[in-house]
Amino acid sequence: MNKKISYLLALCAGFLLAVQVHAQKFDELAKTPQMGWNSWNTFGCEINEQMIRDMADTMVKTGMKDAGYEYINIDDCWHGERDAQGFIQADKTHFPSGIKALADYVHSKGLKIGIYSDAGGKTCGGRPGSRGHEYQDAITYANWGIDYVKYDWCDTKGINAEQAYTTMRDAIKKAGRPILFSICEWGDNKPWDWAKDIGHSWRTTGDIYPCWNCEHNHGSWSSWGVLPILDKQAGLRKFAGPGHWNDMDMMEVGNGMSESEDRSHFSLWAIMASPLIAGNDLRSMSDRTRKILTNKEMIAINQDKLGIQAxxxxxxxxxxxxxxxxxxxxxxxxxxxxxxxxxxxxxxxxxxxxxxxxxxxxxxxxxxxxxxxxxxxxxxxxxxxxxxxxxxxxxxxxxxxxxxx
Missing domain, CATH: 2.60.40.1180 (Golgi alpha-mannosidase II)
Structure with missing residues (x-):
């Protein structure tokens, strides 16, 4: 049977099942806060397949894998166009081998791979979002071997957040591959009130910025330093626990703050039971940065099986x-x-x-x-x-x- 026809049949089946009953997230995932690396903080849209391979190699060589990091996450701007049937393709210039080949390489290193999409029609970087294509995208990700989906909240005017994230959760579950679902709507719709059964983590604030105690104003929105993000966690600890975490955003350790600030940043994220997702260039990080990110005793506090936020x-x-x-x-x-x-x-x-x-x-x-x-x-x-x-x-x-x- 033609592969595209098979996809479309699976897509239709997914829609029919979704009408009957909501699926559930993959409950066996994220029993402790997820650990990994993400491309956005350092590289933004300047990403390509060789760089992602390099990060997987470096995660192994530097001891980060041994310390517990497992996800290599591709953020925004990997997308090409959708094909005639509506299936998303990778950008052929920057990812000429395709995401499936890249996933196979990451898996060969004993690691897992993550990808990014958005609940709106366009991602924050202006690439195709998943709105109206949720089941297609989930099938595609499963076929590629994806292990983690970060799902953003740009271009979502008039959309109900709980419904949008539930739709993608159901699509991922119907696709059949266990995928960690990371909700990234910046805390705008109080996801801690509704997301426990939908995602494995949810962002509690806007984006992080590599500074100690600042607000970086972008006009219509702001990004935040370490202390403002910490302060925004007040009252949220009761919502966190195994399989459902308050996400304080990707870390900025190694991205320009002082050694004391980096150590504090990492320690606070760890003790607050936030996911530990590095955001620096692993290939060029200093020994100081590596030692902070791989402090096994600090990581053990984060990964404690009780899953209690400080x-x-x-x-x-x-x-x-x-x-x-x-x-x-x-x-x-x-x-x-x-x-x-x-x-x-x-x-x-x-x-x-x-x-x-x-x-x-x-x-x-x-x-x-x-x-x-x-x-x-x-x-x-x-x-x-x-x-x-x-x-x-x-x-x-x-x-x-x-x-x-």
């Missing part, structure tokens, strides 16, 4: 303390210095009580004792003694607490 425990203005319950009664504690100058810290554990009503955690530090390890320096101590240290400007200290026996 809460802001203490707020002393420029000094904030976050706490994240972990498996086996352990805790991750992050001290954040938001200010432009170093801060002296003296944390007397027994003077503070930790209560987490959402996840039923209650700790009296004068009665319950822990050993701690500094995730970034390896230093060790315990909570029976005050924790005293200086935190540089824009930096963090992260401790992993283990109950004393």
């Amino acid at each position: 809460q802001k425990w203490l707020d002393e203005g420029d000094l904030e303390v976050f706490a994240k319950p972990l498996e086996n009664g352990e805790l991750a504690i992050l001290f954040l210095n938001r200010s432009d100058s170093a801060k002296s810290l003296k944390h007397v554990w027994k003077d503070h009580y930790l209560k987490d009503d959402l996840f039923k955690t209650e700790i009296y530090f004068e009665k319950q004792f822990f050993n701690w390890k500094n995730v970034w320096t390896g230093a060790k101590g315990d909570t029976q003694n005050a924790f005293t240290q200086t935190i540089p400007a824009h930096d963090v200290i992260v401790l992993r607490l283990t109950p004393k026996k």
